[in-house]
Amino acid sequence: ILALVTKEVYSSLFIGVAVGALLYTGFHPWNAFNALFSIMKDSMNLNILIFDVLLGMIIVLMSKSGGSAAYGRWAGSKIRSKKSAMLATTGLGMLIFVDDYFNCLTVGSVMRPVTDRYKVSRAKLAYIIDATAAPVCIIAPISSWAAAVNSYVPKDAGITGFQLFLRTIPYNLYAILTIVMVFFVIIAGFDFGLMKKHEENAAKGDLFTSGGEEFEKVKKEEEISSNGKVIDLVLPVLVLIGTAIGAMIYTGFLGGATDVVSAFAGCDAETSLIFATMVTVFVMLFMYLPRKVVTFKGFMESFVEGFKLMIPAIGILIFAWTLKGMGDALQIGTFVESIVGTSASASLFLPAVLFVVAVFLAFSTGTSWGTFAILVPIAIAMFPGADHLEMMIIAVSAVLAGAVCGDHISPISDTTVMSSAGAQSNHINHVTTQMQYAAVVAVVCIIGYIIAGLVQIWWVALGISLVLLLAVLTFIKKRSESNSEKTAGI
Numbered sequence: 001i002l003a004l005v006t007k008e009v010y011s012s013l014f015i016g017v018a019v020g021a022l023l024y025t026g027f028h029p030w031n032a033f034n035a036l037f038s039i040m041k042d043s044m045n046l047n048i049l050i051f052d053v054l055l056g057m058i059i060v061l062m063s064k065s066g067g068s069a070a071y072g073r074w075a076g077s078k079i080r081s082k083k084s085a086m087l088a089t090t091g092l093g094m095l096i097f098v099d100d101y102f103n104c105l106t107v108g109s110v111m112r113p114v115t116d117r118y119k120v121s122r123a124k125l126a127y128i129i130d131a132t133a134a135p136v137c138i139i140a141p142i143s144s145w146a147a148a149v150n151s152y153v154p155k156d157a158g159i160t161g162f163q164l165f166l167r168t169i170p171y172n173l174y175a176i177l178t179i180v181m182v183f184f185v186i187i188a189g190f191d192f193g194l195m196k197k198h199e200e201n202a203a204k205g206d207l208f209t210s211g212g213e214e215f216e217k218v219k220k221e222e223e224i225s226s227n228g229k230v231i232d233l234v235l236p237v238l239v240l241i242g243t244a245i246g247a248m249i250y251t252g253f254l255g256g257a258t259d260v261v262s263a264f265a266g267c268d269a270e271t272s273l274i275f276a277t278m279v280t281v282f283v284m285l286f287m288y289l290p291r292k293v294v295t296f297k298g299f300m301e302s303f304v305e306g307f308k309l310m311i312p313a314i315g316i317l318i319f320a321w322t323l324k325g326m327g328d329a330l331q332i333g334t335f336v337e338s339i340v341g342t343s344a345s346a347s348l349f350l351p352a353v354l355f356v357v358a359v360f361l362a363f364s365t366g367t368s369w370g371t372f373a374i375l376v377p378i379a380i381a382m383f384p385g386a387d388h389l390e391m392m393i394i395a396v397s398a399v400l401a402g403a404v405c406g407d408h409i410s411p412i413s414d415t416t417v418m419s420s421a422g423a424q425s426n427h428i429n430h431v432t433t434q435m436q437y438a439a440v441v442a443v444v445c446i447i448g449y450i451i452a453g454l455v456q457i458w459w460v461a462l463g464i465s466l467v468l469l470l471a472v473l474t475f476i477k478k479r480s481e482s483n484s485e486k487t488a489g490i
Contacts, residue, residue, distance in 0.1 A: 013319035013412060020326030035329070036322070043325030044318060047270035048101065048414075052314055052421075054277035056306030058236060059109040061284050064302060065293045066228015067236075072113030074230045082118040086128060086186045089115060093132025094179070096241065097140035100133040100415045101273070107132070108422025110237060121202035121209065122425035123433045124195060130419035130434060131182045134368065134404045135175035141166060141261070149372055149400065159389065162261060164396060170458040171397030173448045174355075174405045177441045177469050184470065185437075190477045193436040198429065209429060227293050235287065240280045247272035313421035320366050320412035327365050348453035350391075351398040354379055355449050358399045359442060362406025366413040371403035390456045398449050405445070408438045440476070444469045 002012035017036060025031035062068045079085050089111040096103045107129050115125050138149075141162070149165050159167075170176075185191065191199050201209045251272055252263025288294040294302075354375065362371040379399050383392035407413045411431045420427040448465035455461060 010315060010319065013316065013323060017319060017322045017326055020323065020330060024326065024329050039325040039329055040318065040322040043321040045270070045321060047274060048317070049314060051101065051270065051273045051277055052105075052310045052317075053303075053307050054274065054281060055105050056308075056310035057303050058240070058277060058280055058284065058306070059105070060302040060305045060309060061281075061288065061294065061299070062109060062233050062236065064298060065232045065284075065288050067230070067232030067234075068109070068113050068228075070228045070230050071110070071233040072117060075114045076117050079114055079118075082120060083186060083189060085111075085114050085118040086120060086124070087183075089125065089128050090132055090182055090186065093129060094136050097136045100137045101418050103133040103137070104129050104415060104418035104422040106237060106240065106422075108419070108424065110233065112424065116207060119202045119205070119207070121195075121198040122207050122423050123198040123209065123429045124191070124202070126419045126423035126425040126430040127195065127434050127437060128182060128186075129422050130408060130416060130430070131178050131437075133419060134407055134415050135178045138368075138400055138404050139169045139172050139175045141169075141264075149376065159392075164393065167393045168397040168400055170462055171394050171452060172401050173397075173445045173452075173462065173465050174401035174441055176462065177444060177448075177465060178404075178408075178438070180466060180469060181437065181441055181473065184473050188473075188477055190480055192476050192480050193433070194429075195433040195437065196480070198433060208426060227291065232287065232293065236280050236284050239283050240276050243279045244272055244276035247275045310421065312427070313417050316412070316417045316427060317414060320414065320417065323412055324365050324367055324370065328370075332361075332364065349450060350382065351394045351453045352446050352449040354395055355398040355402040355405075355445060358402025359406040359409075362403045362413075363410045364406075366407070366410045366416075368403035368407035368413075368415075371406065372400065375399040375403070391453070394449070394452045394456065398452075401445060401449075405438060405442050409435045409442075440472060441469065444472060 002015060006012060017040075018032070021032040021036040021039070022029075025035050075085075075088070079088055089107060092111060093103060093107045096106055108125070112125065149161065149168075198209050201207075248267040248269060249260060249263045252260075252267040255263075255266040255268070257263035257266050285299060289296060289299065358371050358375055361374065362368050365371065376396055376399055379395035380392055383389070383395060407415060409431070410416060411428070416431060416434070417427065419425075420430045423430070444465055447468060448461055451464055452458075452461035
């Protein structure tokens with residue numbers, strides 16, 4: 001609430017963490033101080049911070065070498081309109097389905113010069129990035145998210161984790177409907193709510209509306225080479241993607257996997273991503289220095305500049321992780337688990353209930369993976385045996401969908417932060433604009449899961465939900481056009 005009211009995320013997160021520490025220690029000031037920094041230290045994920053800094057370095061180097069500018073010029077000659085720029089961004093987001101962090105930052109760095117040229121607001125770019133990150137990863141069998149879901153399925157569930165994941169895909173209404181909504185909004189060429197204001201400002205040349213200064217300062221300090229070529233951006237991105245996938249498969253086999261699918265399910269995604277970014281940095285070293293598009297001093301300075309670029313994201317991530325750690329210390333997950341476990345019965349409305357609980361839990365904690373860990377075993381336990389297999393699949397799907405939805409609307413979510421960083425958008429601008437779009441899909445999903453529980457046929461539930469979403473969006477579009485005409489008339 002503080003973040004949304006004050007439009008300032010750092011102090012809001014710190015106050016949340018401080019209040020959590022006081023509650024945890026029974027309002028003992030010194031113990032609360034100690035608990036805050038102890039939980040902060042234990043909650044931090046150093047691997048993700050290293051990955052962020054290295055990726056920041058890669059983004060800075062792509063810009064310094066002139067690769068981003070050259071790609072922008074090339075793409076500008078191929079992409080002729082704002083609509084095609086946004087569709088190209090959506091397509092790239094759907095292609096990079098291996099990991100959501102990797103998706104958010106890579107798509108942003110590659111497509112930002114193109115969307116800037118066609119005056120797409122940074123808030124809209126962040127929405128497209130976010131809407132094609134987690135929703136695509138959660139329906140992609142070969143992804144770090146599939147691996148996470150696999151790990152949460154008990155061995156006595158009567159179905160393997162990977163089989164369950166595949167069966168949940170057509171029932172994952174939030175993920176599918178979010179992707180459909182992105183295409184509808186782009187193709188129909190309309191926006192509503194706060195996003196409309198951002199897009200109107202972007203059309204006048206203000207891509208940020210507010211709060212983009214921290215990213216622009218880094219840009220102004222850069223010296224951009226005039227000798228850069230498209231290959232200076234494209235080849236590092238291809239190396240990054242190829243090495244990340246290869247490393248994920250390799251770490252999976254190191255962990256005892258016997259085939260590619262099980263290798264992805266058991267991979268060490270974080271180590272693989274760090275390895276991929278380090279390999280890419282060395283490839284860029286050998287690409288750029290011999291051609292003198294970047295000096296050796298400039299190359300080494302890009303490490304610090306990349307760090308600077310990622311400081312807004314890193315700052316929010318550290319506070320967000322601490323807040324999640326504080327929630328774990330206060331046993332919020334156990335509290336929700338006890339409520340769901342004792343009050344819910346195997347009713348046809350349970351998938352819709354689980355969807356709402358997952359949204360609430362993911363929004364509060366800022367983590368979809370943590371929500372999976374808490375609620376997936378509960379959903380499986382509620383429908384034991386082969387007789388209830390379809391309902392179990394629907395219930396797990398509702399948890400996965402709700403977790404992604406809550407993750408989308410949470411200001412402290414990792415992927416929401418990464419999407420803001422990738423688009424170089426003000427974080428609160430991204431949260432407030434995306435929240436309105438996600439709410440539309442969430443309401444349709446609740447109805448969809450009630451239908452899914454009643455009919456237990458995936459294509460019926462998905463088909464009705466799609467029709468309902470398109471009807472709602474068409475209504476909003478006509479209402480928006482009508483309001484615009486009245487305003488123009490006045």
